[in-house]
Amino acid sequence: MDVLSRLIELARLQPTLDIRCRLQGAFHIDHEPVAAGTLPFHLILGGDCLIRLGSGREITLRSGDFLLLPRGDAHAIIGLRPRGEMQPLRVTTGGMLPLRENGQGEADVDLLCGHFDCAPGSAALLLDSLPDVFHVSLAAESEEMLKTLVAMLYRETAEEKPGALAIITATCLSLFIMAVRAGKASPIASAGLLQLLGDARLGKSAVAIMSSPALAWTIDDLARHSAMSRATYARQFRERAGMTVGAFLTDIRMMLASDLLLRTRRTVADIAAEVGYESEAAFGKAFKARRGITPARYRSAEQARQTGQQ
Structure with missing residues (x-):
């Protein structure tokens, strides 16, 4: 399995569609900030609109655009073609998804609004590498594939x-x-996991670490995987990833450990050995430094949170 697929699998992303919006003319829909572990997203099926963040930053979204807010920031959806007075919004719930509209006839924007729930610990490395506003035009990725997927969503x-x-x-x-x-x-983003994975040479070392996290990796070992000198590798790694090789290795181990703590009943000592620590004490110290809580308390707190959501 490639690194990106593995990271997404570990994040345990659970998508939920909240509402479909078909809007025209003048409109302004506020979205409050949400708790950590919830990531709002908007997918533009057709037309365009404006997203205004709490900071005042404005982003124009067009057909095929995907916008994700990894930190759950407050934002507003605003019409780009105000015509006359703002019409009242109405929501109908007879269909599969609630439908929000504000007029009759052709809409200026057709969008799906939803959110992802994730496992915060094992998703941290992936989500921390994303900017506060993750905005991508999917049309640039593969126009034909996008058309097929959007047509499927429509149908x-x-x-x-x-x-x-x-x-x-x-x-x-x-x-x-x-x-x-x-x-x-x-x-x-200027630096982060995506920049690292996008580098053909440096990405090889990320694959090596993910494949065998328990190995006692050295910079020399990883530099050989990337066919670079030690100094060049360390410098370029930090430039791309925004962190040192040691910090990245620790983050990978903590991400895998977080997943094992939640998904299995294995002992903390077993998990420590699985991710490359010679003692439970050393693992516990590293885990608390990254998560602010001991492995045992992390496991019990997350289990309680998940039970409360059910």
């Missing part, structure tokens, strides 16, 4: 056949993966 939303919601949410996850993959090749 499944309109026809509401059995299983349609499962297909739509799975498609949204696919679109998220396409967005992250597209982001690897674009300068959406």
Whole structure:
């Protein structure tokens, strides 16, 4: 399995579609900030609109655009073609998804609004590498594939056949993966995991670490995987990843450990050995430094949180 697929699997992303919006003219819809572990997203099926963040920053979204807010920031959806007075919004709930409209006839924007829930610990490395506003034009990734996926979303939303919601949410996850993959090749952030994975040579060392996290990796070992000198590798790694090789290795181990703590009943000592620590004490110290809590308390707290959500 490639590194990006493995990171997305570990993040345990669960997409939920909240509402479909078909809007025209003047409109302004506020979204409050959400808790950590919840990532709001908007997918533009057709037309365009404006996203205004709490900071005042404005982003124009057009057909085929995907926008994710990894930190759950407050934002507003605003019309780009105000005509006359703002019409009242109405929400109908008879279909598969709630539908928000504000007029009759052709809409200026057709968008899906939803969110991803994730496992914060094992998703940290992936999400921390994303900017506060992750905005990607999926049309640039693969126009034909995008058209196929959007056509599927249109059809499944309109026809509401059995299983349609499962297909739509799975498609949204696919679109998220396409967005992250597209982001690897674009300068959406100055440094981070995506920049590292987008580097053909440095990415090889990330694959090596992910494949064998328990090995006692040295910079020399990883430099050989990337066919670089030790000094060049260390410098370029820090420039691309925004962190040292040692910090990245620790983050990978903590991410894998977080997943094992939640997904299995293995002892903390077993998990420590699995991710490359010779003693439970050393692992516990490193884990607390990254997560602010001991492994045992992390496990119990996350289990309690998940039980409360059910």
